[in-house]
Amino acid sequence: MEGHMFRTRAAGVRKPVRTRFVRTFLFTLFLVAAVGISMADAGPIGGRVVDPEGRPVAQADVLLLRGSTVVAVATTDSDGRYGPIDVPGGQYDLTVVAPGLRLAPMRVRVAEDAPTHHDLRLTLAAYQEAVVVSAAQIDTTVSRAASSVSVVTSQDVDRLQARSLADVMAIVPGIAAAPSGTVGAQTSLFPRGGESDYTLVLVDGVPQNGFGGAFDAAHLSLANVERVEVVRGPQSALYGSGAIGGIVHLVTRAGGPPRASLSVEGGGDGTRATTASASAARGPWSFGGGFDWLESEGDGRTFESVGGKVRNDDYTRLVASGSIGWSDSPDRRVRLDVRGGRNERGFPGPYGSDPLGLYGGLDTISRGINRHAAVAASALVRGRGLAHRLQATWSDAWSDYVSPYGTSEDRVDRLTGRYQVDAQAAGIGLSGGAELLRERARNSFITDASFGEIPVERSNLGLFVEARPSLHPRLLVTLGLRSERIERRRLAGDGSRPDFAPSVVWSTNPKLSAAWFLRTGTDGSWLGETTIRASAGTGIKAPTTFDIAFTDNPDLRPERSRSVDVGLEQHLWQSRVRLDATWFRNTYDDLIVAVTQPLAGASRYRTDNIANARSAGLEIGAGWRVAAVLAARASWTWLDTEVLGVDTVPDRAFGFYEVGDPLVRRPRHAGSFELQFTTDRVSALLLVHQRGAMRDLEPNFGSEVVTNPGRAVAALSASVRLARGFELFGRVSNLFDRRYEDVYGFPAAGRRLIVGLRAAAGN
Numbered sequence: 222m223e224g225h226m227f228r229t230r231a232a233g234v235r236k237p238v239r240t241r242f243v244r245t246f247l248f249t250l251f252l253v254a255a256v257g258i259s260m261a262d263a264g265p266i267g268g269r270v271v272d273p274e275g276r277p278v279a280q281a282d283v284l285l286l287r288g289s290t291v292v293a294v295a296t297t298d299s300d301g302r303y304g305p306i307d308v309p310g311g312q313y314d315l316t317v318v319a320p321g322l323r324l325a326p327m328r329v330r331v332a333e334d335a336p337t338h339h340d341l342r343l344t345l346a347a348y349q350e351a352v353v354v355s356a357a358q359i360d361t362t363v364s365r366a367a368s369s370v371s372v373v374t375s376q377d378v379d380r381l382q383a384r385s386l387a388d389v390m391a392i393v394p395g396i397a398a399a400p401s402g403t404v405g406a407q408t409s410l411f412p413r414g415g416e417s418d419y420t421l422v423l424v425d426g427v428p429q430n431g432f433g434g435a436f437d438a439a440h441l442s443l444a445n446v447e448r449v450e451v452v453r454g455p456q457s458a459l460y461g462s463g464a465i466g467g468i469v470h471l472v473t474r475a476g477g478p479p480r481a482s483l484s485v486e487g488g489g490d491g492t493r494a495t496t497a498s499a500s501a502a503r504g505p506w507s508f509g510g511g512f513d514w515l516e517s518e519g520d521g522r523t524f525e526s527v528g529g530k531v532r533n534d535d536y537t538r539l540v541a542s543g544s545i546g547w548s549d550s551p552d553r554r555v556r557l558d559v560r561g562g563r564n565e566r567g568f569p570g571p572y573g574s575d576p577l578g579l580y581g582g583l584d585t586i587s588r589g590i591n592r593h594a595a596v597a598a599s600a601l602v603r604g605r606g607l608a609h610r611l612q613a614t615w616s617d618a619w620s621d622y623v624s625p626y627g628t629s630e631d632r633v634d635r636l637t638g639r640y641q642v643d644a645q646a647a648g649i650g651l652s653g654g655a656e657l658l659r660e661r662a663r664n665s666f667i668t669d670a671s672f673g674e675i676p677v678e679r680s681n682l683g684l685f686v687e688a689r690p691s692l693h694p695r696l697l698v699t700l701g702l703r704s705e706r707i708e709r710r711r712l713a714g715d716g717s718r719p720d721f722a723p724s725v726v727w728s729t730n731p732k733l734s735a736a737w738f739l740r741t742g743t744d745g746s747w748l749g750e751t752t753i754r755a756s757a758g759t760g761i762k763a764p765t766t767f768d769i770a771f772t773d774n775p776d777l778r779p780e781r782s783r784s785v786d787v788g789l790e791q792h793l794w795q796s797r798v799r800l801d802a803t804w805f806r807n808t809y810d811d812l813i814v815a816v817t818q819p820l821a822g823a824s825r826y827r828t829d830n831i832a833n834a835r836s837a838g839l840e841i842g843a844g845w846r847v848a849a850v851l852a853a854r855a856s857w858t859w860l861d862t863e864v865l866g867v868d869t870v871p872d873r874a875f876g877f878y879e880v881g882d883p884l885v886r887r888p889r890h891a892g893s894f895e896l897q898f899t900t901d902r903v904s905a906l907l908l909v910h911q912r913g914a915m916r917d918l919e920p921n922f923g924s925e926v927v928t929n930p931g932r933a934v935a936a937l938s939a940s941v942r943l944a945r946g947f948e949l950f951g952r953v954s955n956l957f958d959r960r961y962e963d964v965y966g967f968p969a970a971g972r973r974l975i976v977g978l979r980a981a982a983g984n
Contacts, residue, residue, distance in 0.1 A: 265305030265306065265307050266304055266305065266329070267306065268304065268340045270283065270303060271341070271343070272342075272343055273342065273849075278301050279298065280478070281301070281318060286316070288650055288691040289367070289736075296477065310333030312328060313329055320374070321846070321852070323344060323350055323796045344796055346799075347796060347798055348363075352448075356368045358459065358652035367697055368453075368454065368699075369840075371450075372451070373389045380899075380938065381908065381938065382950060384442075387408040390410065391893055391908070395467075395858055396410055396420065397886070397887065398410055402534070402969070406439060408437060411887055413466060413805055414860055414861075414884060415782065418436065419467070421463045421469070424542075425471070427616060428614075431633050431765075432660055432765060434762050440538060440562075442513040443513075444513035446472070447472050450468070451470075454786055454807075455730070457761050461685075462779060463763070466807075473509060474498070476509065479500075481498065481499040481500075482497065482982075483979070484496045488951075489974050490517050490518055491518030491521070492516070494513075494516070509544045511541070512540070513540045513562075514539050526575065531569055532567075533568065533569045533585045533587070535566070541561060542558070542561075555599070556599050557598050558599075560595045560596075563591065565589070570587070571920035571921060575966065579924075584624075584625070589620060590621045591620045594617050594618075595616035597612065598612070599611065599613075607642055608644075610643070612639045613637065613639075619632040629664070632663045636659045642654060649689065649690045652687045653687070657680070659678075661677070664766060669714070680708050683705045685703040688700045688701075695741070696735065696737050697735065697738075700732070703729070704728070705730070705761065706727055707763055707779065708723065721769075724775060728779060734756035734758075735755055736752055737753045739752070739753060747795075749792035749794070751790070752789070754787070754788040756784075758783075761781050768813050772828040773827050774828055777813060780830070781809070784805065785806055786806070798844065800842070803840045804838070806837040807836045807837070813828055819873055822870055823868060833867065836884075837860075838859050841858075842854070852899075853894070854895045854897075855892065855893065855894045855895070860890075863882070863883065864879070883915075887916075890912070890913035891911065894907075894909045895908050902941060903940070905938070905940075906939070908935065908938075909934070910934050912931055919966075920964075929965045932959060935957060937952065948980075948981070949976075951975060952975050954970065954972070954973050955970060956972065
């Protein structure tokens with residue numbers, strides 16, 4: 222399976238392609254409308270949810286699903302009662318989302334014009350169910366997702382006492398986080414051996430990446446987060462350009478019973494932080510918001526390389542977000558989200574390992590300031606068997622950088638608009654729609670021939686369709702296809718770069734995924750649910766700002782990936798134990814690289830889409846709910862990467878690589894282990910994260926490949942309830958004060974104790 226891609230530059234040849242695109246779009250909407258059916262008579266369903274001891278479970282979400290689609294959600298009250306939920310008569314699957322508890326999806330039949338009653342007894346579980354909005358064009362659940370999905374819940378975030386996205390990635394298999402230093406240092410994400418700009422990151426549907434995919438995981442706050450969804454493998458059939466290696470989606474909390482929290486903390490390395498969040502609903506209105514302030518003086522240790530204590534390693538972050546929604550019925554909903562923030566950090570440089578003796582001393586000048594703002598509006602309207610979804614977003618991110626050589630600025634602004642229509646019939650779910658993205662980047666180093674700053678502008682128009690046929694009660698299939706039109710606007714030359722005429726690239730990316738439920742786990746036997754998942758698809762990533770501006774090649778294409786994975790998930794003893802394993806293989810084509818002298822025969826340009834690589838691996842996870850108060854989880858990833866020969870010169874590799882070399886900063890082995898203890902008053906978590914040795918770069922000039930030794934690091938966090946609504950918490954990171962570098966030459970933080978107090982109100 223491979224994405225089809227072609228480009229056109231002359232206006233005279235664009236018309237037939239555009240006509241074909243419009244016809245396909247109209248045909249897609251017609252298909253979705255044809256599947257839509259009139260609503261049958263509704264039948265209410267309700268009941269009560271209890272734990273294994275028969276006690277009511279409050280604030281649990283009861284989900285009704287048809288196939289893989291969540292069609293209705295109800296929250297239990299203080300007595301564990303839910304409903305009545307009015308849905309058309311027919312067969313559904315019923316499951317529950319509750320921390321530490323689970324209900325294997327059970328088949329129920331809802332009668333028309335007659336109440337249906339189901340009391341639900343949950344069991345202790347190693348992993349809880351969760352709603353997922355990123356794995357398909359509709360809301361589904363972890364157990365019904367056909368893709369490889371992990372969900373980090375708000376309870377996980379609290380136990381980890383995580384402060385940023387980089388902190389939670391330690392427990393997610395398949396995606397390696399590489400922080401280049403202490404708190405706030407640039408942190409890259411490498412999905413399944415892909416590049417650091419291969420992960421599309423969203424917050425409530427708003428893209429957070431820079432122009433061409435760049436993303437720094439150190440700055441994304443987790444204030445008011447409800448869950449973090451991670452979907453591995455290319456997702457361009459869903460999200461278009463940028464989702465070449467995977468998706469990370471932060472979903473924030475809004476609505477529900479009134480609740481609020483405020484925490485204040487401080488500790489080692491001059492760290493101070495304040496976090497606040499609140500959410501509530503009143504009548505048809507819902508609200509949510511968060512605030513996060515973090516300050517650190519940075520590494521305070523003494524290093525021989527700097528002749529004393531480290532300086533210019535400080536970090537400050539301020540982030541605020543809010544949302545307001547209105548819904549007078551399940552068939553109408555609108556929401557407005559606003560988010561903004563600022564962070565500033567010093568860059569002392571690589572004061573750690575220096576195998577070639579090239580270190581030039583501590584950098585006390587360089588520092589960066591980043592600011593961002595975003596607004597998103599969304600709406601959902603249901604009627605006549607169809608669901609119409611609309612979303613529009615605006616975002617602006619700008620950075621200032623000061624170095625010993627002067628100052629520079631970078632700015633990216635983006636507008637997106639999306640329309641989607643969904644239909645659900647007895648045997649099939651279908652979605653179709655279109656998405657428009659316009660983005661513009663400016664940088665101090667991108668100029669015309671007279672040294673005046675000029676923007677790099679690009680627009681994407683995507684048409685997508687997804688089908689979810691229910692071929693069998695135990696087989697769920699998802700087929701997705703997205704055609705992408707990527708247009709780069711005219712770019713004036715700068716003397717070295719010639720004038721670039723407008724360029725258009727078309728790419729079509731398919732995805733096929735399936736989940737087969739060999740066992741449903743409803744018979745009470747020790748051998749519970751057994752699920753096999755498989756998926757195959759392609760992905761693309763458009764060129765970055767610098768790719769476009771610093772080349773003489775007017776026809777750079779998106780980089781591409783092709784991927785396949787197969788996984789097995791096994792539950793034991795009514796989900797108290799869960800085991801899972803996923804094998805994957807990715808091929809990366811059309812990588813944009815510099816055409817150096819050894820590759821002179823491969824292209825006539827300075828840079829071109831000529832490089833190739835591949836990765837393969839195995840992701841293994843295990844969880845055990847030993848008792849209501851004790852649980853253990855572990856994950857391990859084995860990764861094998863290989864640099865392949867460039868196009869037309871298969872015995873030569875790009876850059877400093879030789880054919881067959883592994884890619885840098887992709888550890889062959891990585892894993893984590895968690896031991897959790899939780900009661901009504903006390904909770905504690907021991908986390909051990911291990912990474913094997915890996916190839917890395919000499920830190921000063923990147924002039925040589927070196928070996929970065931493996932490491933194992935432990936962290937301990939705990940909290941105790943002092944009184945109703947008040948909690949004392951603390952954590953010790955790098956428990957045994959190991960000295961290591963996740964990016965060679967940039968020391969990680971030493972042992973650090975943080976202590977704080979949290980006040981909370983509401984449910």
